[in-house]
Amino acid sequence: MGPGRTASRRAPGWRFIAFVLALVALAFVATRAGAADAQAPSPATTRTAIVRQLPQAISLARVLRDLRALERIADRNAGTRAAGTPGYAASVRYVRDQLRRAGYRPQLSPFPLVLYIERVERGRQIAPVQRDLPLEALQYSPSTPAGGLRARVVASGDGCSRDDFGAVRGLIALVERGDCFFAQKAANAQAAGAAGVLVYNTDEGIFDGTLGDPKASGIPIAAIARAAGRELAAASDPVVEMVLETDTRQSMSQNLIANAQPHPRKLLIVGAHLDSVTVGPGINDNGTGAATVLEIARALRKVAPGLSVRFAFWGAEELGLIGSRAYAQTISPSQVVGYLNFDVLGSPSRRYGVYGDTRFVTRWLGYFSRTGAAASAIDIEGRSDHAPFTLRGIPVAGLFAGDYSCYHRACDRVASVDQRTLEALAGAAAFGVASFAPLER
Ligand SMILES: [Zn+2]
Numbered sequence: 541m542g543p544g545r546t547a548s549r550r551a552p553g554w555r556f557i558a559f560v561l562a563l564v565a566l567a568f569v570a571t572r573a574g575a576a577d578a579q580a581p582s583p584a585t586t587r588t589a590i591v592r593q594l595p596q597a598i599s600l601a602r603v604l605r606d607l608r609a610l611e612r613i614a615d616r617n618a619g620t621r622a623a624g625t626p627g628y629a630a631s632v633r634y635v636r637d638q639l640r641r642a643g644y645r646p647q648l649s650p651f652p653l654v655l656y657i658e659r660v661e662r663g664r665q666i667a668p669v670q671r672d673l674p675l676e677a678l679q680y681s682p683s684t685p686a687g688g689l690r691a692r693v694v695a696s697g698d699g700c701s702r703d704d705f706g707a708v709r710g711l712i713a714l715v716e717r718g719d720c721f722f723a724q725k726a727a728n729a730q731a732a733g734a735a736g737v738l739v740y741n742t743d744e745g746i747f748d749g750t751l752g753d754p755k756a757s758g759i760p761i762a763a764i765a766r767a768a769g770r771e772l773a774a775a776s777d778p779v780v781e782m783v784l785e786t787d788t789r790q791s792m793s794q795n796l797i798a799n800a801q802p803h804p805r806k807l808l809i810v811g812a813h814l815d816s817v818t819v820g821p822g823i824n825d826n827g828t829g830a831a832t833v834l835e836i837a838r839a840l841r842k843v844a845p846g847l848s849v850r851f852a853f854w855g856a857e858e859l860g861l862i863g864s865r866a867y868a869q870t871i872s873p874s875q876v877v878g879y880l881n882f883d884v885l886g887s888p889s890r891r892y893g894v895y896g897d898t899r900f901v902t903r904w905l906g907y908f909s910r911t912g913a914a915a916s917a918i919d920i921e922g923r924s925d926h927a928p929f930t931l932r933g934i935p936v937a938g939l940f941a942g943d944y945s946c947y948h949r950a951c952d953r954v955a956s957v958d959q960r961t962l963e964a965l966a967g968a969a970a971f972g973v974a975s976f977a978p979l980e981r
Contacts, residue, residue: 583845587979590844594974595967597839598832600959603966606831607823607954609634614821619950621816623793623856623863624655631814632796635834635853639798642838644851646798651866653793653856654754656680660785661762665772666690667779675738675762677784678722679750684760688783689736695773699725699739702732709733712780714772717742717763722749726757736782737761740769754788795863796853800840801980804848806875808977809934810836810969811864812882813857813925820950824957826857828941829882832966836973847977854925857883861925868928879929880972881938885965886957889942892965893918896926896937900976904937907971913964937972939965 584590610631614620617627632648639646656679663673691712697704699715705728713734715725722739729737736759741747746765751757762782764772772778796814801807812829816822830853837851856862878900892915894904901917908915918940921927926936941961946952 584843585846590847590979591971591974593843594836594839595970597843598835598966598970600963600966602838603828603831603835603962604954604959606638606834607827607957610827610831611821611823611954614816619821620818621814621822622818623815623859624653624791625818628793628815628855631830632794632853632855635796635814635830638834639796639837639851643841644798644800644837646796649795649797649867650792651795651855651863653791653859653862654680655787655789655791656754657787658785659787660783662688662783663762663764664781665778666781667777668775673764673768673780673782674746675764675782676746676748677760677762677786678739680754680756680788681751681761681784681786682757682759682788683786684736684782684784688781689760690779690781691735693738693772693778693780696729699728699737702728705729705732705734710735712736712738712782714738714740714769716740716769717747717749721752722761723751723753723756726751726759726761729761730757730759735759738764738769738772738780738782740764740772741766760784793855793863795855795867797867798837798851800837800845800847800849800851804850804875804978804980806877806978806980807848807850808877808973809850809852809871809879809929810882810973811852811854811879811925813855813863814853815855815858815863816952817858817948820946820948820952822858823953824886824941824944825884825947825952826882828885828957828962832882832885832962832969835966836970839970840973844974846979846981847973848980849973849977857925861927864925865928868932871932873932873934876929876934877978878976879926879934879936880969880976881924881926881936882965882969883924883938883940884944885939885941885969886959886962887941887944888958889961890914891916891942892961892968893920893940893942894937895920895940897935900935900937900972903975904939904968904972907968911964911967939968939972941965
């Protein structure tokens, strides 16, 4: 058995060595491939390569990590990231740090902001019956005198004409909503000598309204429900007490700006608003847009450093596009080839919305049809930060995932974001940047 055993050992021995060599070879190949993957992919320099690689370099995991960071910021700051609050300041710090880590030198771009805060809103009918009268101050309403305003209520039509107001001096004018701006109703009531104004709704319930301008009214003005308004209008000598404590003051906020090229000849501006509404953390609106722009900035550094893009994170969009309006005044339109806007990219939608300049929209619709996604051209009018750029004559375009149930509510959190939509739209956003940004080097 000796030789036999030797012989019988030798043959599997050679096979074993060959097997080990094959494993080593495989491991070598695998290690090389791993090393290549671990390194930054080599930057693309042609338009075709950039258009292919930039969308592929977008990571949903990183976008979600940014969204969770923004949600934590809101949770630690009274549930909001609204302009003028510590939650907005912390959001700016977070994005600025992320941009620095990616190799950018982000700049704060300050703009003036009127902050309006409501501290007390209380109403009560005193006569002929006593009951609570729920009311909401219109945005920029002055406060009532200390201790509140208690006065007879005088029905005054819709308040759009001076003739609507009879003897209201020192009293509360009651007007119906509609037909003219609230500021007009307030001005007419004030001119007639009224001490305050109640505007009742034409639909059920109370509404959210704004005077549009901090100086529009010198007297307090609040919204009440339709039913309450009709009852007051029909009552004889109704008396109401309204207590508003509001604060309107001049403040400052910031946009955050980062350039991919130090001295761009031409550039594409790519932006998203970073502020939320006051009642919620604003994760779909618009953490999704801001995190997508941030992730495109990271990816561009790695795979398309030759693209000339200015990344912008706007403040105070929710207060009326205030940050983007201020910024659009400072640019020279001839240098800007276009503005891409990303606002609400994570709604549970299966038909994605593309808006803006036909040239951009056509390219984007082509991209969606190639990726097998349902998309259509929509019109969101001037409802986001592209509007001030349109006014400067700059071609604009953007993506919108659609309406969703947590819009402008406290439940607008990471859990309510549709990840499939977000991944599709973040890729599409990157495609847009790769396709439309000037290639400088
Ligand atoms: Zn928004």
